[in-house]
Amino acid sequence: MAAISTSNRLWSRLAALLGGVLAATGARALDLPKDRGEALVHSYSGGGVTANGPAVLVRKSVSDQVSLVASYYLDSVSNASIDVVTTASPYREQRSEYAVGVDYVYRDSQVSLAASTSREPDYIANRVGIDVIQEVFGGMTSVSLGFTRGADDVGKHNAPEFSETATHWLYRVGLTQILTPRWIASVNGEALADAGYLGSPYRVAQVFGAAVPERMPSTRSGRALNLRVLGDLGSRDSLRAEYRYYWDNWDIKAHTFEIGYRRHVGEDWLGEVGLRYYSQSAALFYSDNAQAETLYVTRNRQLSTFNNAGIGAKLAYTVSKVPGQYDFKINGAYEFVRFKYSDFTDIRTGNLYAYNANLLQLYASVTF
Amino acid sequence: MNLHPKATATLALIAPLALAALLLLAAPHAEPAIAPASSAPDFTLRTMEGPNLRLQEQRGQVVMINFWATWCGPCRQEMPHLNRLFEKYRASGFVLLGVNVDDDPRNAAEVAAKLGVKFPMLLDTDRKVSHLYDLSSMPSTLLIDRDGKVRYLHRGYQSGFEDTYEKQIRELLK
Amino acid sequence: MSARRGTLIGIVMLAAWLGGCSIQPWVKPYERERLADEMMKFSRDTLAERHIEHTREVREGARGATGVQGGGCGCN
Numbered sequence: 072m073a074a075i076s077t078s079n080r081l082w083s084r085l086a087a088l089l090g091g092v093l094a095a096t097g098a099r100a101l102d103l104p105k106d107r108g109e110a111l112v113h114s115y116s117g118g119g120v121t122a123n124g125p126a127v128l129v130r131k132s133v134s135d136q137v138s139l140v141a142s143y144y145l146d147s148v149s150n151a152s153i154d155v156v157t158t159a160s161p162y163r164e165q166r167s168e169y170a171v172g173v174d175y176v177y178r179d180s181q182v183s184l185a186a187s188t189s190r191e192p193d194y195i196a197n198r199v200g201i202d203v204i205q206e207v208f209g210g211m212t213s214v215s216l217g218f219t220r221g222a223d224d225v226g227k228h229n230a231p232e233f234s235e236t237a238t239h240w241l242y243r244v245g246l247t248q249i250l251t252p253r254w255i256a257s258v259n260g261e262a263l264a265d266a267g268y269l270g271s272p273y274r275v276a277q278v279f280g281a282a283v284p285e286r287m288p289s290t291r292s293g294r295a296l297n298l299r300v301l302g303d304l305g306s307r308d309s310l311r312a313e314y315r316y317y318w319d320n321w322d323i324k325a326h327t328f329e330i331g332y333r334r335h336v337g338e339d340w341l342g343e344v345g346l347r348y349y350s351q352s353a354a355l356f357y358s359d360n361a362q363a364e365t366l367y368v369t370r371n372r373q374l375s376t377f378n379n380a381g382i383g384a385k386l387a388y389t390v391s392k393v394p395g396q397y398d399f400k401i402n403g404a405y406e407f408v409r410f411k412y413s414d415f416t417d418i419r420t421g422n423l424y425a426y427n428a429n430l431l432q433l434y435a436s437v438t439f
Numbered sequence: 440m441n442l443h444p445k446a447t448a449t450l451a452l453i454a455p456l457a458l459a460a461l462l463l464l465a466a467p468h469a470e471p472a473i474a475p476a477s478s479a480p481d482f483t484l485r486t487m488e489g490p491n492l493r494l495q496e497q498r499g500q501v502v503m504i505n506f507w508a509t510w511c512g513p514c515r516q517e518m519p520h521l522n523r524l525f526e527k528y529r530a531s532g533f534v535l536l537g538v539n540v541d542d543d544p545r546n547a548a549e550v551a552a553k554l555g556v557k558f559p560m561l562l563d564t565d566r567k568v569s570h571l572y573d574l575s576s577m578p579s580t581l582l583i584d585r586d587g588k589v590r591y592l593h594r595g596y597q598s599g600f601e602d603t604y605e606k607q608i609r610e611l612l613k
Numbered sequence: 614m615s616a617r618r619g620t621l622i623g624i625v626m627l628a629a630w631l632g633g634c635s636i637q638p639w640v641k642p643y644e645r646e647r648l649a650d651e652m653m654k655f656s657r658d659t660l661a662e663r664h665i666e667h668t669r670e671v672r673e674g675a676r677g678a679t680g681v682q683g684g685g686c687g688c689n
Contacts, residue, residue, distance in 0.1 A: 102512055111660040115668050122668075126660045135598055142660065146686075166686055189686045196685030209575060209638030221685050239685065241677065247655075252644045257655060261677035295678035301655060303647040311655075317675035325675035333652040341652060351674050374674050394509065394550060404661060410672070430668060432661050510649035540643045569643040577642040 101206055103176045104138050106131050106439035117428020118410065119151040119161075136176050144168040154372075157418055158275055158282070166191040179206040185219075193226040202243070210249075217243035227272040235268035254302040263319075265291040276370040278361040285369040288356075293319030308334035317351075323374065325351035343385040347408075350378035359414050372415040372424065381408035383430075398438040406430040476590070479504075479583045482568045484538065484561040487548050492536070492561060495587070500532045501611040502583040503604070506563075506574055508540045509550040513596040514578040518554045520601035524608065525558040531612050532585075538563050540577075580604065584611050656680055 109128040115121065124145035132138040144167065151161035170187035181204040189196040200219030207214060221239035240263070247257040270287035277283075297315040304310055313329040331345035354374040356367035383406035390399045408428045417424040479502075483493040494502070505521055507514035525535040535558040539547040544562045551560050563569055572579070576594035582604075584590050591607050593600060647653065656662060666681040 105512075107659075109658060109660045111664065113661075113664045126664065128660050144660070144663070168686075185682060191686065194686060198682075198685060200682060202682070208636075210642060211638045211640055217682070219682065223685060243678070245680070249640050249645070249648065252640050253647050255648060255653070255655075257680075259678040259680060263677050293676065295675065297678035297680075299655060301653060303650070303653060309650075309652045315675070315678055317677065319674075321674075323674045325673065327675065335652065349669075349673060349675070354674070373672060379673075394515070394553075402658065402661070406665070428668075430665070432664060434658065434661055436658055506643065508643065508646060510646050540646075542646055566641075566643055569641070574641065574643055577645070 101176050101179055101181050101204065103132055103136065104130060104140075104174055106138075108437045109142075109434060110436075111432060111434035114431040115428065117408065117430075118426040119153060119156060120148065122146050122148045138174040138176075140170075140172040140174070142168075142170045144170075153417060153419075153424060154274060159273065164192055179210075180204065193228050195224040195226075197222050198239075200241070212249070213245075213247040215243070215245040215247075217241075217245075219243075223267070225268045225272070230272070233272055235272075237265060237267035237269055239266075240264040250300075253305075254300065256298070256300045259295075259297040259299075261295045261297075263291075263293045263295070270369065271371070274369070274371055276361065276368045277359065278364065278368060280360060283368070285371065286356075286367050287369055288321070288367050291319060291321055293317060293321075293323075308332065311345075321374070322355040323351055323353070325349065339389040341387040341389075345383045345385075347381040347383070348378070349380075352376050353414060357414075359416055370415070372412060375412055375415040377410060377412040377415065379408050379410045381406050383407070396439070400436050402432070402434050402436065404430075404432040476588055478587055479581070479589045480571050482571060484563055484568060487544070487551065487560040487562065492559060494536075497534050497536075497583075498587050499585055500534045501528075501585060501608060503533070503535045503608065504538060504581045504583065505535065506538045506540060506569060506572070506577065506579040508577055509547055510541070511577045515550070515554065516598075517578060517580075517596040517600070518556060520604070522555065522557055524601065524604060528608055528612065529558075533608060533612060535559075536561055538568060540564075540566050540569050582607050582611060 107128070107130040109126075111126040111128075112124075113126060114123045124147050126142065126144040128140065128142035130138060130140040146166040146168075147163070148166065149161070149163045155161055166189060168187060168189040170185065172183060172185040174181060174183045181202075183202040183204075185198075185200045185202070187198045198219055198221045200217060202215060202217035204213055204215045206212070219239070219241040221237075221241070223237040223239070225233075225235040225237060227233035242262040243259065244261075245257060245259040247255060249255050267289060268287075269289065269291055270285050274285050275282040276285040295315060295317045297313065299311070299313045301309060301311045309332070311329075311331040311333070313327070315325075315327040317323070317325040317327075326349070328348045329345065331343055333341065333343040335341055353376040354369065356365055357369055357371070357374045359370060359375070361368050383404065385402065385404040387400050387402040390401055392398045406429070408430070409425070410428065411425045412423055415424050416422065479494065481493070481495045483491050486492050494504075503521075503524075505517070507517070509515070521535060521537070525533070529535075537551070537556065537558055537560045539551070539560060540563050541547040542564065544564055547560070547562065572581070578596050580593040580596075580600075581589055582591040590611060593603070651657065662681050666679055667686075670676055671686070
């Protein structure tokens with residue numbers, strides 16, 4: 072009984088402290104996200120897969136404190152990837168994604184709700200999430216918390232009796248800190264949990280040289296930690312550096328390094344160049360050609376040991392701009408990525424698999 | 440499935456407490472340098488047109504000082520309202536001084552012209568006066584009475600503030 | 614229950630101590646001109662970032678902590 076009343080007193084004392092602080096911070100306000108329109112044409116081509124399509128986004132504030140956003144994204148996929156080509160035949164399909172969101176700003180806080188649904192002929196993925204951002208410490212620090220829950224329906228072409236589900240829980244925490252008048256940094260952490268059917272009904276594994284349907288665990292739990300720093304270098308240019316470490320209970324460990332340089336050129340142009348390096352170690356039950364019978368086995372190259380290196384460039388042109396009223400830009404981005412696998416072979420050639428990918432984006436953005 | 444309920448419980452407990460702990464870091468706003476009913480610190484700044492302007496010389500009039508910058512959205516939103524108030528009350532002994540804190544005064548002059556600003560614009564390029572007044576937000580708007588005492592301090596701008604400004608100006612002009 | 618209470622007390626004490634420390638924000642609101650530039654934003658174009666993040670998530674085993682909240686898909 073004594074333990075409970077002490078807890079209660081602590082909670083009420085904490086609440087009182089909180090109340091006092093919120094009163095003391097004054098009428099600082101987080102800015103409501105600006106009204107915006109984006110129209111994008113995206114293209115990806117690599118490893119026998121091409122995925123192209125348009126996407127649009129519209130954001131509009133409906134009051135001083137509330138902003139609504141809606142977006143549509145289409146992926147036209149033509150899949151002749153190594154998996155598809157060696158185990159089945161190339162196919163085409165379309166994936167559409169619809170997303171809506173609401174943002175509510177009150178003084179130093181922002182609450183955002185988001186929902187999205189992604190639909191393809193054999194997979195439906197639904198997501199619902201909430202994010203809370205709080206500015207503290209005179210606006211120098213921004214703390215954010217978020218949670219997303221996902222529910223997927225997994226199907227299979229030409230097999231209406233196949234019907235599985237997968238559930239996802241994503242917890243996010245982040246801290247953005249102004250370090251100096253020219254440098255900001257952020258730390259983001261995410262905890263991911265998945266349960267249900269986490270494999271692919273089409274994919275096969277290789278055990279003693281023979282093809283068997285893959286056997287995947289029905290749970291996965293991962294963590295990611297991301298550190299970023301961004302600074303103004305003084306001559307209308309900035310430098311960005313990023314590192315992420317990911318680890319999960321499938322024994323995958325991955326490192327991501329990114330570095331980017333942005334520069335204003337003249338009055339209307341903003342250019343960016345960037346490098347990215349990614350490397351991961353294989354999942355526990357991954358095997359290119361398993362030499363033992365194990366409970367779980369997969370030959371999904373996404374879970375193998377590999378690295379990729381990418382170089383990219385971006386250019387934004389301000390077509391017209393009236394500060395405080397609108398800003399209309401045309402943007403283009405290109406990225407070249409080379410994938411190299413260390414324990415996944417191309418069974419057509421017997422060599423370790425490697426391929427190049429090209430990513431292209433062309434989009435217009437208007438901010439009101 | 441076995442990890443998720445524990446993760447939920449831990450996060451549900453730690454997260455709000457962590458947030459509360461960080462919110463407490465914002466606590467040091469205890470003694471602002473400019474407390475209402477204290478004398479407004481005197482300063483002399485160059486105006487956009489060239490000649491200097493000293494705050495002390497405005498004594499006897501009701502003075503509103505608005506600290507702003509071209510890169511601050513709410514500051515630009517506020518300008519038309521300040522213009523309107525200046526035009527309406529200038530004949531009754533009301534002075535509105537805009538203090539700009541941009542690095543580049545020419546850019547500030549351009550934006551001020553685009554916004555159609557009619558009241559005097561002062562340049563605080565080295566931000567000494569902003570520091571003197573210990574500003575804790577952008578924009579910051581102060582109302583000083585005829586005796587040179589700071590009577591009201593507004594942090595930030597949200598729509599509706601201009602009505603409060605008008606009420607307070609009328610009160611000080613009496 | 615007592616471990617939980619201990620954590621609670623610890624956090625409250627830490628928070629109170631930090632509050633009492635009175636660390637003043639060292640970058641004032643009027644010194645943030647450089648940070649207001651669009652090139653100083655971590656996140657600029659929602660759709661473009663969503664696309665890039667999607668192409669990576671589909672091919673890489675690592676996920677999360679990128680600041681992009683995208684959807685899922687069955688892209689294998």
